[in-house]
Each structure stands twice: as C-alpha cells, then as structure tokens.
Amino acid sequence: MTAIENLLAGGPPEAATIDDFLARHQFPLNEGRTTTFVYRGSADQVRLRHWIFGLPSSLPFERVDGTDLWFLVQELPYGSRIEYKLELVTGGRRRLIGDPLNPHLAHDPYGANSVLHARGYQSPEWAEPEAEARPGRLVDMTVKSAAFGDERALQLYLPARLRDSQRYPLLVVHDGWDYLRYSRLQTVLDNLIYRQEVAPLVAALIGSGDRLVEYAADPRHAAFVADELVPAVVERYPIDPRPAGRGLMGASFGAVAALSTAWRRQDQFGRLLLQSGSFAFTDIGPSRRGAAFDPVVEFMNRFRTDPGKPAEKVYASCGQYESLIYENRSLVPLLQETGMTVRYSEARDGHNWENWRDRLREGLSFLFPGPLWMVYE
Amino acid sequence: MAGQISLIVLGPQRLEPTLAEAVAELGVGGHIAVVTAGWQERESEDDELTQAVGRRTVNLELYRRAEQAMADDATLFQAYRARQDQLRELQEIYGRRLAHALDACRELLGLDDSSELVRSECDEAMRAVRELDAHHLQAVQRIHRQFERAARPGRRRAIRRQRAEIGALLAGCEALAVAGGHVAVLLNRLRLFGVLELAGDRPILAWSAGAMALSERVVVFHDSPPQGAGNAEMLETGLGRAVGLLPLPHARRRLRLADPNRVRLLARRFAPALCVALDEGDRLAWGSAGWSTLAPARRLAPSGAVERVEGPLGWGR
Numbered sequence: 001m002t003a004i005e006n007l008l009a010g011g012p013p014e015a016a017t018i019d020d021f022l023a024r025h026q027f028p029l030n031e032g033r034t035t036t037f038v039y040r041g042s043a044d045q046v047r048l049r050h051w052i053f054g055l056p057s058s059l060p061f062e063r064v065d066g067t068d069l070w071f072l073v074q075e076l077p078y079g080s081r082i083e084y085k086l087e088l089v090t091g092g093r094r095r096l097i098g099d100p101l102n103p104h105l106a107h108d109p110y111g112a113n114s115v116l117h118a119r120g121y122q123s124p125e126w127a128e129p130e131a132e133a134r135p136g137r138l139v140d141m142t143v144k145s146a147a148f149g150d151e152r153a154l155q156l157y158l159p160a161r162l163r164d165s166q167r168y169p170l171l172v173v174h175d176g177w178d179y180l181r182y183s184r185l186q187t188v189l190d191n192l193i194y195r196q197e198v199a200p201l202v203a204a205l206i207g208s209g210d211r212l213v214e215y216a217a218d219p220r221h222a223a224f225v226a227d228e229l230v231p232a233v234v235e236r237y238p239i240d241p242r243p244a245g246r247g248l249m250g251a252s253f254g255a256v257a258a259l260s261t262a263w264r265r266q267d268q269f270g271r272l273l274l275q276s277g278s279f280a281f282t283d284i285g286p287s288r289r290g291a292a293f294d295p296v297v298e299f300m301n302r303f304r305t306d307p308g309k310p311a312e313k314v315y316a317s318c319g320q321y322e323s324l325i326y327e328n329r330s331l332v333p334l335l336q337e338t339g340m341t342v343r344y345s346e347a348r349d350g351h352n353w354e355n356w357r358d359r360l361r362e363g364l365s366f367l368f369p370g371p372l373w374m375v376y377e
Numbered sequence: 378m379a380g381q382i383s384l385i386v387l388g389p390q391r392l393e394p395t396l397a398e399a400v401a402e403l404g405v406g407g408h409i410a411v412v413t414a415g416w417q418e419r420e421s422e423d424d425e426l427t428q429a430v431g432r433r434t435v436n437l438e439l440y441r442r443a444e445q446a447m448a449d450d451a452t453l454f455q456a457y458r459a460r461q462d463q464l465r466e467l468q469e470i471y472g473r474r475l476a477h478a479l480d481a482c483r484e485l486l487g488l489d490d491s492s493e494l495v496r497s498e499c500d501e502a503m504r505a506v507r508e509l510d511a512h513h514l515q516a517v518q519r520i521h522r523q524f525e526r527a528a529r530p531g532r533r534r535a536i537r538r539q540r541a542e543i544g545a546l547l548a549g550c551e552a553l554a555v556a557g558g559h560v561a562v563l564l565n566r567l568r569l570f571g572v573l574e575l576a577g578d579r580p581i582l583a584w585s586a587g588a589m590a591l592s593e594r595v596v597v598f599h600d601s602p603p604q605g606a607g608n609a610e611m612l613e614t615g616l617g618r619a620v621g622l623l624p625l626p627h628a629r630r631r632l633r634l635a636d637p638n639r640v641r642l643l644a645r646r647f648a649p650a651l652c653v654a655l656d657e658g659d660r661l662a663w664g665s666a667g668w669s670t671l672a673p674a675r676r677l678a679p680s681g682a683v684e685r686v687e688g689p690l691g692w693g694r
Contacts, residue, residue, distance in 0.1 A: 132392060165418055195630070197603050365603035373597045375415075375612070376586040376626045377391060377557045 003029055003035050004071050011064045014019075027101040030119045033078070033323055037061065037086075038101055039070040045089035046070040049096060049241055051350045052321040058087065079120035080348040081355070082321075083113035104356045108182050115354070127184050127189045133194035134160035136186065138205075143232045147223035148214075148230055148369065150355055152206070157186060159193050161201035167240040169368050170233055171247040171271070172225055174215060174254030176205020176289055182353030192319040194371040197361065198306050201247075204229060212292045215250070215257035217299030222264040230268075243270030243312060251275035251356045255316075256296050262310035263303055270312040271367040275356045276319060300327075303350040313341045314361035315357075319349040386624055388659035389557065389582035395660060396428035396554070402662065402671060403580045407551035408432070410576070414439035414566040415558020415586045426556060435546050439566035444541040445670065446569075454526035463520050463560055466693070472512045472610060478506045479608050480641075487669035503645055504664070507645050510611045510646070517613055524561065530569060538541065544575045551581055555587025557626065560597065564590040566612060581618065588655065590626035593617045596647065598625065600633040603651070609643060621664075621693020622668060623647050625677070628654030637681030644677040650691035652677040667692040 007013055007021050008184045022040065023316035029036040039046045039061060061070035076082065083106050087098045099104065104240035119125065136159045141153050155176065159168065179185040185203070192198035206229065208214045214221045230246065233239060240246075246269045248258035255277030262269045280293045281300035287293055314335055318328035325346070332344045343366050349355035365372075383398045400409065411427075411434045413420045420440040427434045447454040482502040488495050530536050547553070553576045555563070563586050567573065573591075584590050594632050596608035625632060633639050637669065644652045651668060653661060660671035668690040676686045 114438075161419065163418060192603075361603050369604065370597055371559060372602055374561055375557075375559050376589060377389065 002031050002036060002073065003036060003226060004038075004073065009053050012064055013069075015067070016066060016095055018069050018351045021110045022101065027099070028116045030117075032119070033075050035074050035076050035116060035118055037072040037074065037087055038097070039099070040068055040101075040143045041070075041088070042068055043070070043088045043090050045087075046090070047087040047263055047323060048072055048074075048084055049087045050084040051352070052082060052329045053323040053325065053350075054321065058073060065285070068351045076116075077348050078118070079117070080118035080321075081350075081358075082116040082118065083350060083352050083354075084116065085113055085257040106352060108353050109178060111351075117236075118348075121348075124358055124361065126195070126197075127188050127357055128193050129187050129189075130194065135190050136160050136193070138180075138186065140360055141204075141232070141236075143224075143229050145224045145228050147220040147228060149306060152224070153228075154207070154229070155180075155205045156237070157189060157203035157205060158237070159189070159202070162237075164203075164238050167238050167245065169245040170230065170237075171201055171249055171273075171368070172229065172258075173201045173203050173205050173209060174213065174248075174250030174257050175252075175273035176203070177207050178353065179251075179356070180205060183357035183360065185357075185360070188364075190359065192364060193370065196375045198364045199368045199370045201368055202233065202239060202367075204233055211253055211275050213258075213295075215253040216292065216295040217260035217266060218295070219257055221257055224260040226265040229313075243267060245270070247271030247273065248311075249275075249352075249363075251277075253278050253296075255279070256299070259303070259310060260299050263301060266308050266310055269310070271313040272311045272316075273363045273367060274314065274316040275359060275363075276322055277316065277328060277331070278324060279331050280324075281327065281330075304334060307338045309338045309340060311342075312339055315343045315345075315366045316357065317345045317347070317359040317363065319351060320346050321349060322351045324351065332359070382580060382662045383578070384583070384618060385665040386591075386622065386655065386661045386663070387586045387652075388625060388655045388657045389585050390426070393657040395658060396426075396429045397431040399582050399660060399671075400430060400432065400502050400552070402660075403470065403552060403582070405552045405580065405660060408435055408549055409436050409552045409554050409582075410437055410550040410579075411554045412437050412439055412563070412567065412572065412587070413556045413558070414443070415556060415560065415563035415590075416440070417559055417562055418559035426554075430554065436549055437505060437543050437546055439572065440541070440562070443566050443569055446533075446535040446539055447542045450533055453528055453530060453533055454534060455526060457537075460520060464517065465619075466614070467516055467520065468610070471509070471516075472608070474509055475506070475608055478502070478509050478608060478679065479606075482506055482642060483638065483660060489647065491677040500579065506646055513611050514614055522675060524591075529534075531571065537673030538571065540570050540575070543570055544647045545571065547572075547575050547579070548568070551579045552579050555581065555583040556619065557587050560586035560595050561593060561612065563587065564595060564615065565663065567616060573618060582620070586628040586656070588619060588622075589615065591616050592619040592622055592624055594623070594647070594650070596623060598643075599631045600636075600639055601631075609646075619663065621691075622663075623652045623693075624652040624655050625652060626655045628675070629656045634677075634683045640677050640683060641668055643674065643680060644681075649678055649694050651690055653690075656684065661690070 048059040061072045104115040106111045251257040255274040287297040402493040485499045592615040595615045
C-alpha cells in the first residue's frame, strides 16, 4: 500500500492529517516503481506538464474529496529523471508553476523546471565542485569571421597548469555558455581533469545568435569553425595538431552543427561528442518536424547516403524520453559502418541540460582519456 | 615499533602534508634529496614540497636528466622506445586475459561458499588469476632483461654522466624523498639511473606513486573508472624496497572499500602482501621489525573487511 493509499484509506483526511502527511514525506514521493506527485491548494484542475515522449504531455491530478489536496500516482522506470511543471487551472485561466513541495530545480535558457529523481537516479558527484580540484580558467576571445561577415565572441576554457611545452586537445563546444551555466561544464572539466579521467584539454565555448540557422548544417558554420576559429586558437595556445586532438561537441542542433562540420571537413576533427542530436531525416516524403528542420533533414539525408568518415571516435547519447530517440538510435549503425569507433549511450531522461551533463564523464573520458591508471599524485 | 626505520610510506601529500613529521620520525637533520620525476614536465615545481619537508631539498631532476640522456644517445632512445612499445603491447594482452580470469573469479566469489566444493573451485579460480599475474611479471622482466642486454644503459656515457651527478648530489643528503605522479615514468627513471643503489642505506620517504614504485610488485588500480571494468592490473616489478607491501594510494576515491567482494578479491589476489589503503594522514614505517603504523591505518583483509590497524603489521610475506 502506498503512502497516499494509506492516507485515504479511512476516507477524506482532516486538514491537520494532511499537514502531518506533507510534513512526514518528501515529494514527489518514490515508493518502489511508483511516484506520487502532490499539490495542495485551491484550483479547478491540476495537471502534470512534462517532456516525456511516450506519455501524454499533460497528466491530470485527482482531488481528494472535500479537501484542497491533489495527487497523481505514476509508474516510472528505474533511474528516471523527469523535468516537469504543474499546470493550475482556475476560472478558465491556466498557470504553469514549479512544484512547491519539490526543492529540486533544473535551469535552462527558458527558466527552471522542477525535477523528479526517480528511484535509482543518482546525481553525479563529479559534477559538484570539488575543493581538491585545481580550477581551470575562462578567457575571452574574439575571432573575425569572413564566413559570417562579422566578429564572433567566445570563451576558452584553459586547464589548470597549462604549459607551453605541452600539446593539448581542443574541443569546440557548441552552445558553450549554456553548457557552462546549465551543465556545469567548467566544474565537470576541472573535476575530471583533476581526477585524471580526462586529459587536460582546451575547450572553445562558442555560441550563435541564430543557432537554428547556423547550427542547421550551415556550410558557413563549418568554414567558421574549421578555417577561422581553430587556427585562431592554435595561434595562441599549444594545441595538439593531430585529428585525435581536435573535437567537436554539441547537443540538439549543436550536435547537428558538430556532425555536419566534421562531415564537411573530414580528417580534421578526430573526436565527436553528440548529445541528443536533432538528426531528423526522411526515408520518403517531407519531414513533419517544421521548417527549421528542413536544412537538417536535407543534410541528414545526404549524410545517410554518403557518410564518409567524419571522425575517428564518436560518443553519442540520447534520452529515452526524447522524441529524437528514434533518429539517434537509427544513426548508430550508420556511424559504425563508417569505420569510426562509436560509443552510444541512453538514459531515462529528456531533452535537457542535466541529461547532457550526466553523460559528460562517459563521453569525455571515452574521447579524451586521461592517465587515470598511471597517475597517483 | 618498526625498530630502526629505513623507509616511511605516506598518504598523498598535497592537501594534508605530513612530510615534516615523517622527517622528524626518521631523525634526519640534513638535506633531503627529492625525486619528482613522476610529475614529468612539472618536475622542477617543487616549492610546495620543499615547504612541506621543512628543510633544504635537493631535486635530483631525474625526468630532465632522462630527457637529456635520450637526446644525447639516439641508440639508447631507440632501444628504450622499443621496450616501452613492447611493454604496452604486453600489458594490453594481459589486460584482455585478465578480464576473463577475473570475471570467473568474481562470479564464483558471488556463490554461496558454504560447500567445500564451491570454496575449492573459488580457490582454483583465484589461483588462475595469480598465475596469470605471475606470468605477466615474468614476461615484463624478460623484456627488461633483453633491454639491459642489448642497450646496456648502465655502461653508456649519457647515463653514466648523469648518474655521477646524481651520486654527487646524494652524497650531500641524508635522506631520499620520492613523490608521486606517473608511476611508470617515475619507476623507469629511478631504475634507469639506479637511484636506490646510489642512495645506499639512506632512509627513504615515499608517497603515492613513489610508494608504488618502491614496492615489490606495482599494481595499478581503480574500482570505478569511467571506462572499462576496473580490473586492478599488475604493471611491473617494483624496486623492492617496500618489502611485502601493496600500497593503495587514494584508496578512498579509487577503491570501493565498502564492497566486501572487491576488497576480498584484491586482498586474496595479492596475498600475502599487506594491502594497505593510503589516504591523507596515513603513515607506515619499515624497519628491522617489519612494518608498523605511525598513524592508524586501514588494511584490506582477505575476509573482505577493511580493518583498522595500529602498531606492528608484520612482514607482509
């Protein structure tokens, strides 16, 4: 019997009993495979709004008769991580709010969502700041771009104890500022480099003011990254000249930008980290994903016909609760057939920055392994 | 007590240095020679170390000297590189064989061991792992012998010159401190220049990779790496000064000490060596009475327990 069933077993509870129930538990309440969401307050309807592909996007709460207590019991697979909001409907007006009973929030460029950590999910300790880790630093840089006809601002992550006598891999990170803010990329790099799990590397954190155009397999973007950005960084910092020392990384459209840049500049980038790529394609007929995806579909259809060998090693990941899971799964055998070494990973999560954060250790240590087994300081 | 102390093994020194206490325990009053070759290109950045030791240090600069010797002697460099290539290839093959042997061992250790038959088969699986480890060490030693025979590094001018300089530096020092870092780089440099022979009977302080390099068998380990199964591997024969000890630096982070099966596997595999966790603050001494703790320590027991130990630990063999 779940806690909510116990509460309701004797009929509608008194207000004080509800107070006690809320005080005794943390919500959402995980019990075995089930999770109970609870809201207390006046409303005509309460709904769970989430981004789980496969479930109706809006799930109604049930009100306990004669009370202002609302609940929803949902079965969730082990290890799930769910971002959600509550939708309150009052007098025909709809309002989205964070879950007042849940202190866990995940932020993204659009604001914040409440987060459910289902049974089995563990937030990675390597993404938390570690006092022992030597911090890297961020420096600003601008690159003149003939490809775009403007000047681009970016930041470089430089690992602690950077030395001119060494050569470092360069990882170009699409939506780099979002990775810093929402996926804790700087902390993650500091920790993984300190732990020797990832080789010390330089990361170029780039952005775009019009990412739905520039990241959608735009040839200008490939020219900017390969012909302008990389040479500018190489001129200033000691970068490994081999393809194995050049990586591209991105999520969503950023992953499309990474893959398409590597594809257009084969033999230049040896490492690819692709997260929840918006790899829309069609086998026949038009795509239903909308106009923004049209150039992506065109690129992916060309890529699927003639993939070449864009890199040497690829790490790809996708959330099982994303609408893009089909496209990402479909891509894996194709990537493998190119002769690249491919690692693919899925998580019970959605299209969000914390999902991408949680995969960084596996992806970065696969592409840029550090001397973990040999170094004991 | 360990009797007259000739070696002190310490936990990692960066965050909670205990070097000054260890120096006092050795009763050393003069200069201390330090080896920071495991830090590779950062070898000379030893200010913090000097501060922690609390007295004048003399860096033997083994990393720089090895680079210089290799630059001066192309034949030696070629032979050295060929040896390293062979060792890498051998290690990879061993790792593959080991994965299967350890899988079998773990599977059997997971069975109910109340029957004699299961216990006996478990022992047999463990024996297979230990034999593979021993075989690997022999193969590594064979490669080293071939290198010694073919290149004769000790007779080469480039090495002899550096060795003479190291000997002169050591002559003015009362003790030797060997820091951590890259264990293979460190071990290779110590061996290349015969530093322990040059140090004679001077007492030694060592921590992290330094302690590993001084042990009889160098075992690299991590129970939860981001890639792979986390199988501890025999890397090399060490310099043999830390007799009967298997030092496990950064154990808190690298080992799943709360998992009795993993602890048991490690302790039984390397028995009778003393498998000792070495985290910040840990200190062990080796002397005429064997090993003893200078601060409470943790030993990985064949039962799967992590035992808190204090005082004499025995000989580890």
